Amino acid sequence: xxxxxxxxxxxxxxxxxxxxxxxxxxxxxxxxxxxxxxxxxxxxxxxxxxxxxxxxxxxxxxxxxxxxxxxxxxxxxxxxxxxxxxxxxxxxxxxxxxxxxxxxxxxxxxxxxxxxxxxxxxxxxxxxxxxxxxxxxxxxxxxxxxxxxxxxxxxxxxxxxxxxxxxxxxxxxxxxxxxxxxxxxxxxxxxxxxxxxxxxxxxxxxxxxxxxxxxxxxxxxxxxxxxxxxxxxxxxxxxxxxxxxxxxxxxxxxxxxxxxxxxxxxxxxxxxxxxxxxxxxxxxxxxxxxxxxxxxxxxxxxxxxxxxxxxxxxxxxxxxxxxxxxxxxxxxxxxxxxxxxxxxxxxxxxxxxxxxxxxxxxxxxxxxxxxxxxxxxxxxxxxxxxxxxxxxxxxxxxxxxxxxxxxxxxxxxxxxxxxxxxxxxxxxxxxxxxxxxxxxxxxxxxxxxxxxxxxxxxxxxxxxxxxxxxxxxxxxxx
Numbered sequence: 001x002x003x004x005x006x007x008x009x010x011x012x013x014x015x016x017x018x019x020x021x022x023x024x025x026x027x028x029x030x031x032x033x034x035x036x037x038x039x040x041x042x043x044x045x046x047x048x049x050x051x052x053x054x055x056x057x058x059x060x061x062x063x064x065x066x067x068x069x070x071x072x073x074x075x076x077x078x079x080x081x082x083x084x085x086x087x088x089x090x091x092x093x094x095x096x097x098x099x100x101x102x103x104x105x106x107x108x109x110x111x112x113x114x115x116x117x118x119x120x121x122x123x124x125x126x127x128x129x130x131x132x133x134x135x136x137x138x139x140x141x142x143x144x145x146x147x148x149x150x151x152x153x154x155x156x157x158x159x160x161x162x163x164x165x166x167x168x169x170x171x172x173x174x175x176x177x178x179x180x181x182x183x184x185x186x187x188x189x190x191x192x193x194x195x196x197x198x199x200x201x202x203x204x205x206x207x208x209x210x211x212x213x214x215x216x217x218x219x220x221x222x223x224x225x226x227x228x229x230x231x232x233x234x235x236x237x238x239x240x241x242x243x244x245x246x247x248x249x250x251x252x253x254x255x256x257x258x259x260x261x262x263x264x265x266x267x268x269x270x271x272x273x274x275x276x277x278x279x280x281x282x283x284x285x286x287x288x289x290x291x292x293x294x295x296x297x298x299x300x301x302x303x304x305x306x307x308x309x310x311x312x313x314x315x316x317x318x319x320x321x322x323x324x325x326x327x328x329x330x331x332x333x334x335x336x337x338x339x340x341x342x343x344x345x346x347x348x349x350x351x352x353x354x355x356x357x358x359x360x361x362x363x364x365x366x367x368x369x370x371x372x373x374x375x376x377x378x379x380x381x382x383x384x385x386x387x388x389x390x391x392x393x394x395x396x397x398x399x400x401x402x403x404x405x406x407x408x409x410x411x412x413x414x415x416x417x418x419x420x421x422x423x424x425x426x427x428x429x430x431x432x433x434x435x436x437x438x439x440x441x442x443x444x445x446x447x448x449x450x451x452x453x454x455x456x457x458x459x460x461x462x463x464x465x466x467x468x469x470x471x472x473x474x475x476x477x478x
Contacts, residue, residue, distance in 0.1 A: 151191030
């Protein structure tokens, strides 16, 4: 049995970042406000019902903070040094694991020093959770930055009920095989009772890797995890739980008069074109932004789209700007936008309105309402919640969604206009089909997609996962 001291909390979430942002001194007293995003929205009710706490980094390196309360949640900060942020987060998490798990769209880097820091930081997160958890508590670990935490937790606190959810894709064994520490990562994940993935394919990839690299016995979705002496320690279950959004919040905003007026203003500011196409992405090489711009530029060149009739808005929120591949991507995207606009802009009309900013959710919903076509051309994406937000915002069942088949969302939004973003000619054809979609056909597709999104919101996602974790624990106790 483990010997970590017990805490008081019955339900603990562990994620790389705490669900709060520091309020700048220019805006107030320098306190904290809840971060936007679906995860905190989904888990806040669970936190409030249980005696809940959230373990994570607070975003500032080299700063020790005591645990504090915010918006009804107990927050337990984990300290990271500048060097650890560089090696654990920017290094191993985002320059090794991220590209590897996204089908090596960019080449992953393998550095033993990064791996050593990743292990050390994962131990620190696990220790914080172990010290905070009550006897028999549920601990839900989130995402690829913390894949070793379940095993460390099980070693120190075998009384805990441990869940893990992977928000990004899990690669096929043929790609995962490249990782020098593949066995340790699989073993780390198998410390959990339940391991959740976005898609059935991700689950299958993980189970194949467990069998191949650990020699684990896999039966259906169950992995029989042996101890070093050959005795079976426990059974881990792997299953798909596709994440979703706070549908009610998006729909409420989409019906608000000021948001509707802002959408009208956006269209007016662009000269009231017949068609507005919209892309909303983090500026990341997985999102297929250059493919989208290439297709749109060619449509303009061929005269199939005219700048007087159509305009594209591309929101590209800043991302990992200290990582070289991201700096290069930004230069490529901005260079492409400049060339397209230089060739096709008129005094009155802009071909591509490029916005390298993050925006509050109210502005995003106004953009969703203003846009006739949403372009999601990701080369690989665990889910893509922008696609679901667009569908939720289209309360009048209008609009068209062009959606990459390489997103998790493509599994649920089957009435979207699915596309292979590598096929530029096919992408161009699909964009034109979306632009010319009849109102009746658009309404049929959007109604079906809206039914799916409304029936499967983020609260249902969290409940599905936690109920499955509870049911597994009950079965294991028999």
